[in-house]
Amino acid sequence: MKGLLKSLLVLALLITSMSVAAERVHLGFTVHYTLKSSAFSAKLDRVVVTKVNQNSPAMRAGLFPGDVIELLNGSVVAGASARKLDAEMGAIRAGDTVKMTVLRSGKKVAISMVAGET
Template sequence: MNGCLKSLVVLALLAFSMSALAGKAHLGFTVHYTLKRSAFDAKLDHVVVTKVKENSPAMRAGLMPGDVIEVLNGAVVSGNSARKLDNEMGAVQPGDTVKMTVLRSGKRIAIRMVAVES
């Protein structure tokens, strides 16, 4: 049973809004993420875009609901802590460029957006 618990992927019912976390900056998208739990910690498994606000930097950059964020500003997302992702997005300031690679329908797509004042 212990081995099962280590490999269990727990759906995190925690959703966070990148726009709310991005300091005083606004990107305009929301994600849900799943976590891989082990005996000692929880690491991000998938980060999936659930909502993109109309006329937001995310929409203008081509981000779409269902996109799975694989790389954020050069760092692979899967396997990192949710806290690291929260901290990175919290440091975004107006005018900062956020780069990501997303997986959409089996294809990797580069996305680049500039944060605006919220």
């Protein structure tokens, strides 16, 4: 279980500022994960935005703390593996458009941001 928690912390840090090959990609938000786990796997239950950095792509796009990420670039987040989310986030390059659907106060909100370079 400790290894899983460390992995989740690493994923949260990847979302804020990811090293991708020679470039650094910045979206400007952190998340907290809750998991559904079984004997053989752990799947993401909820991915909740906990912090949005000032003057970041996430802030400019209208992402807020408390938003629950439901879709990321068309892929459903709940029920996916943490590895899948990590791979999707790792594929983002500076200048890419990242599209999300978040749940905010019971309503679905579309968010679109352009990944920045740090």
